[in-house]
Amino acid sequence: MRRLIASIFACLIAAPLWAAENVTTFELENGLEAVVIEDHRAPVVVHMLWYRAGAADEPPGKSGIAHFLEHLLFKATENLESGEFSEIVEANGGRDNAFTSWDYTGYFQRVAADRLELMMQMEADRMRNIRLTEEDIVTERDVILEERNQRTDSDPGALFGEQRRAAQYLNHPYGIPIIGWRHEMEELDMEDALDFYRTFYAPNNAVLVVAGDVDPAEVEELAKKHYGPLEPTPGLGQRFRPQEPPQLSERRLIYEDPRVAQPYVIRTYLAPERDPGDQEKAAALTMLAEVLGGSSATSVLGRALQVDTNRAVYSSAFYSGVNYDDTTFGLVIVPTPDYTLAEAEAELDKEVAKFLETGVDPEQLERVKTQIRASLIYAQDDVGGTARKYGAALTSGLTVEDVRAWPGLLKAVTEEDIMAAAREIFERQNAVTGWYRKPQTETETVEVSQ
Amino acid sequence: MIRFACILALTLVAALPARAAVDILEVTSPGGITAWLVEERSIPFTALEVRFKGGASLDRSGKRGAMNLMTGLLEEGAGDLDATEFATARESLAASFGFDVSDDSVSISAEFLTENRDEALALLKLAITQPSFDAVALERVRGQVLSIIASDQKDPNHLAREAFDLAAFGDHPYGSAIEGTAESVAALTADDMRTAHSDALALDRVIIGAVGDISPEELGRVLDELLGDLSASGAPMPDRAAYQLGGGKTVVPFDTPQSVAVFGHEGIVRDDPDFFAAYILNEILGGGGFGSRLMDEVREKRGLTYGVGSYLLPYEHGSLYLGQVASSNDRVAQAIDVIKDEWRKMAEEGVTEEELERAKTYLTGAYPLRFDGNAPIARILTGMQFQDLPISYIATRNDNVNAVTLDDIKRVAARILRPDDLHFVVVGQPEGLETTN
Numbered sequence: 001m002r003r004l005i006a007s008i009f010a011c012l013i014a015a016p017l018w019a020a021e022n023v024t025t026f027e028l029e030n031g032l033e034a035v036v037i038e039d040h041r042a043p044v045v046v047h048m049l050w051y052r053a054g055a056a057d058e059p060p061g062k063s064g065i066a067h068f069l070e071h072l073l074f075k076a077t078e079n080l081e082s083g084e085f086s087e088i089v090e091a092n093g094g095r096d097n098a099f100t101s102w103d104y105t106g107y108f109q110r111v112a113a114d115r116l117e118l119m120m121q122m123e124a125d126r127m128r129n130i131r132l133t134e135e136d137i138v139t140e141r142d143v144i145l146e147e148r149n150q151r152t153d154s155d156p157g158a159l160f161g162e163q164r165r166a167a168q169y170l171n172h173p174y175g176i177p178i179i180g181w182r183h184e185m186e187e188l189d190m191e192d193a194l195d196f197y198r199t200f201y202a203p204n205n206a207v208l209v210v211a212g213d214v215d216p217a218e219v220e221e222l223a224k225k226h227y228g229p230l231e232p233t234p235g236l237g238q239r240f241r242p243q244e245p246p247q248l249s250e251r252r253l254i255y256e257d258p259r260v261a262q263p264y265v266i267r268t269y270l271a272p273e274r275d276p277g278d279q280e281k282a283a284a285l286t287m288l289a290e291v292l293g294g295s296s297a298t299s300v301l302g303r304a305l306q307v308d309t310n311r312a313v314y315s316s317a318f319y320s321g322v323n324y325d326d327t328t329f330g331l332v333i334v335p336t337p338d339y340t341l342a343e344a345e346a347e348l349d350k351e352v353a354k355f356l357e358t359g360v361d362p363e364q365l366e367r368v369k370t371q372i373r374a375s376l377i378y379a380q381d382d383v384g385g386t387a388r389k390y391g392a393a394l395t396s397g398l399t400v401e402d403v404r405a406w407p408g409l410l411k412a413v414t415e416e417d418i419m420a421a422a423r424e425i426f427e428r429q430n431a432v433t434g435w436y437r438k439p440q441t442e443t444e445t446v447e448v449s450q
Numbered sequence: 451m452i453r454f455a456c457i458l459a460l461t462l463v464a465a466l467p468a469r470a471a472v473d474i475l476e477v478t479s480p481g482g483i484t485a486w487l488v489e490e491r492s493i494p495f496t497a498l499e500v501r502f503k504g505g506a507s508l509d510r511s512g513k514r515g516a517m518n519l520m521t522g523l524l525e526e527g528a529g530d531l532d533a534t535e536f537a538t539a540r541e542s543l544a545a546s547f548g549f550d551v552s553d554d555s556v557s558i559s560a561e562f563l564t565e566n567r568d569e570a571l572a573l574l575k576l577a578i579t580q581p582s583f584d585a586v587a588l589e590r591v592r593g594q595v596l597s598i599i600a601s602d603q604k605d606p607n608h609l610a611r612e613a614f615d616l617a618a619f620g621d622h623p624y625g626s627a628i629e630g631t632a633e634s635v636a637a638l639t640a641d642d643m644r645t646a647h648s649d650a651l652a653l654d655r656v657i658i659g660a661v662g663d664i665s666p667e668e669l670g671r672v673l674d675e676l677l678g679d680l681s682a683s684g685a686p687m688p689d690r691a692a693y694q695l696g697g698g699k700t701v702v703p704f705d706t707p708q709s710v711a712v713f714g715h716e717g718i719v720r721d722d723p724d725f726f727a728a729y730i731l732n733e734i735l736g737g738g739g740f741g742s743r744l745m746d747e748v749r750e751k752r753g754l755t756y757g758v759g760s761y762l763l764p765y766e767h768g769s770l771y772l773g774q775v776a777s778s779n780d781r782v783a784q785a786i787d788v789i790k791d792e793w794r795k796m797a798e799e800g801v802t803e804e805e806l807e808r809a810k811t812y813l814t815g816a817y818p819l820r821f822d823g824n825a826p827i828a829r830i831l832t833g834m835q836f837q838d839l840p841i842s843y844i845a846t847r848n849d850n851v852n853a854v855t856l857d858d859i860k861r862v863a864a865r866i867l868r869p870d871d872l873h874f875v876v877v878g879q880p881e882g883l884e885t886t887n
Contacts, residue, residue, distance in 0.1 A: 041490070041492065042818065042821055042822055043818065044818065044819050044822060083741070083746075083750060086741060087741050087808070090741055090808070090811075090812040091808055091811050091812065092811070092815055093811060093812055093813075093814060093815010093816045093817075093818075093819070094815065094816065094819070095738075095816065095819070110819055111815075111819070112815060112818065112819070138753070139750070139751070139752070139753040140753065141753070142752075142753025142754070143749055143753045143755070143756055144756075145778075146708070146753070146754070146755050146756045146776070146777060146778060147756035149707055149708035149756075149776070149778055150708055150756050150757070150776045151756075153706075153707045153708065154606060154706050154707065154708050154710075154776070156604075258705065259604045259705070259706070260604070261597075261600040261601040261602075261603060261604040262597050262600055262601050295537060295541065297526075297533050297534050297536070297537030297538075298534055298537045298538050298541060303534060306590060307533055307534055307590070310586075310589060310590060310593065313593050313594050313597045314594070314597075334597070336593055367538065367541045367542050368541075370541070370542060370544050371541055371544045373544070374544030374563055375544075377493060377494060377495055377563065378495060378546075378561065380492075380493045381493055381495070381497075381823045381824050381825070382823055383822075384822070
């Protein structure tokens with residue numbers, strides 16, 4: 001009945017532009033936090049469980065264990081056979097999968113809304129009850145090694161990215177790849193997996209996100225029933241990772257690979273991330289990336305390098321503030337064949353310097369804000385996207401209030417805020433600059449060094 | 451062991467899949483343009499999908515890549531607006547426009563707010579009906595396409611598929627990449643773009659799906675305005691693509707630690723009466739889930755790969771049944787042997803009753819989950835029309851899946867799985883594999 005009335009009103013009055021998402025929260029006594037996002041247009045639910053543990057929480061020398069464990073969670077538990085979890089999801093017409101990042105590991109299923117309880121029952125079961133065999137370890141380790149083959153070793157761009165991250169973070173584990181360094185992956189064993197599991201897979205280290213055709217009170221009842229009885233890990237304090245020392249000199253690297261077809265220059269500056277209750281600087285950096293290198297056709301770099309002149313095939317500025325520790329602000333230029341990488345880098349620097357002189361075009365800023373405002377309308381059509389947004393934020397140190405405040409903070413960013421952020425971020429001593437190219441013949445090398 | 455038996459039994463008994471409650475209305479505009487509409491008023495925006503049959507396979511002889519380049523240029527200047535002015539106008543309206551081309555169609559995907567719908571569609575109309583193809587934009591986008599072509603030539607996945615398509619379809623457009631070659635793209639002119647545009651974007655081949663905050667009357671009016679200026683007819687459709695490849699192996703040497711294999715043989719067309727049975731059959735053999743036979747045998751039991759799968763590719767003018775696997779150079783031969791065995795086993799024995807039931811439960815349960823947003827539903831509406839499915843298809847689709855019997859599967863398995871015709875194109879440095887003649 002409630003639903004019917006709601007839909008009648010939706011027809012009569014246009015939704016206000018700043019419509020609040022249908023988001024509610026609760027917390028269980030054992031520390032499990034939960035977010036419920038309502039969307040009653042289709043009888044579907046997304047059930048996600050996020051752990052505040054990712055590749056940056058691994059012990060030294062055990063790179064890849066967070067991701068390896070993610071694979072192993074599809075093996076047996078005390079109540080299910082190996083592979084049965086996904087079989088049951090599929091037998092109920094659903095799909096499931098999982099993902100690992102530096103700051104979190106997440107598991108999700110998309111199913112008909114009336115199967116939510118079954119999903120919770122199984123997800124709660126594997127939070128504390130996995131049962132691994134030596135054969136699981138050996139076979140699945142081969143699978144992750146093939147995954148590394150496929151995603152990293154077969155892709156020179158991915159190898160370059162791995163080298164650049166390692167150069168960016170001297171001390172912080174963000175410098176270690178999520179998939180792991182091959183020589184360490186080959187040695188990962190059962191004890192490594194179980195140590196990580198027993199420490200971090202606990203209700204007081206997890207965030208439940210349920211999105212779709214659900215009633216928040218019912219979700220809370222079901223969560224109490226299935227997640228409520230789970231024992232928390234005692235003494236799980238704040239996450240602490242080794243932090244970066246002040247960077248005193250620019251780091252530069254050249255990655256050469258015969259498989260490179262399109263050379264490019266990419267530079268990343270160490271940058272502050274979104275912190276709880278303190279997101280203003282991150283908001284200014286977000287708007288800076290958008291204004292400087294968001295759209296190819298209308299951003300400062302896109303216009304100067306790709307449209308008004310033909311110096312680049314592609315250029316961009318990028319920044320993502322959802323990170324537990326320091327993140328990066330990046331610039332990239334993919335030059336047209338007429339430009340060497342040295343020239344391309346110089347052209348990029350020239351345009352950034354020009355921007356620091358001329359400042360922000362107020363009309364462009366207004367357009368960016370118009371799109372942010374509209375994105376709140378479009379986002380109502382993508383409940384899965386909203387679920388991922390909350391899950392990533394809450395496992396990266398942010399709160400529900402921070403997520404809610406974010407669009408308003410973006411809207412409040414001024415031209416002056418953006419320029420102040422730009423002047424602060426573009427410090428070359430704080431940067432890693434990488435060149436990505438084919439192995440050079442002698443003449444090419446001479447040209448480049450001039 | 452299975453302590454969930456109780457709740458499982460309950461849910462299986464109650465496992466009537468959620469219904470995809472989508473009311474589609476066929477709308478005919480005053481000017482005679484037909485569209486399928488789902489009115490969904492809860493969010494003040496509309497998703498509009500406009501699809502033209504034909505696509506990259508309409509490339510004229512010697513002009514491979516023309517449709518792809520033309521499609522890429524649609525948003526790069528139109529009417530009096532250059533590329534920047536066009537993008538500026540679109541951003542000011544907070545609308546999004548996507549332009550995409552595939553073997554068999556050119557697709558335009560738009561999302562726009564109710565508050566400025568007419569302005570957004572007036573802008574989109576410029577891109578569809580009056581693209582400039584000016585010299586500066588042409589060179590810029592040509593450069594981007596050439597960069598993509600160069601990168602593809604270093605990508606083992608692309609190389610494997612390219613070699614398979616060429617061997618399978620030869621000179622037919624399906625036999626080469628839609629981007630064209632560096633040579634063919636370098637030679638394309640603005641005149642070629644105008645020809646491609648009038649060949650591809652015409653009213654005799656347009657299919658439309660709309661979902662969102664718009665009435666049938668409003669939709670009819672805006673469609674006449676948006677598309678009414680297009681010409682009545684475009685280029686004739688291409689000939690049927692004859693499949694030319696026999697069983698065997700082709701090794702393409704490439705310096706990489708892991709080999710990529712694309713494998714398959716001729717497939718089955720979409721309007722074949724056995725298509726549903728073939729679709730279920732493939733779901734069990736190598737479909738998207740973790741539980742397929744190929745995933746189970748190659749990944750779960752042996753750890754030979756991170757991913758393996760198979761899929762039916764019913765084109766408009768031909769068909770393929772393909773699969774793909776990546777495995778390290780020293781183990782790919784073993785992976786291929788396992789795949790061949792599974793292919794033969796299923797061709798000879800079909801599937802088990804339990805596998806069939808599981809696949810049906812999955813496919814019927816998963817179907818309603820596809821209808822999860824205005825844009826996805828708009829794409830489903832054009833997809834249905836593209837395949838000449840009736841407007842009532844959604845309501846009967848799960849019944850069609852459930853009607854397939856074990857005998858149907860056995861018969862179709864013997865018909866469409868042809869282990870002796872399997873051809874493997876392997877890109878890498880595979881140990882113990884050589885090209886067969």
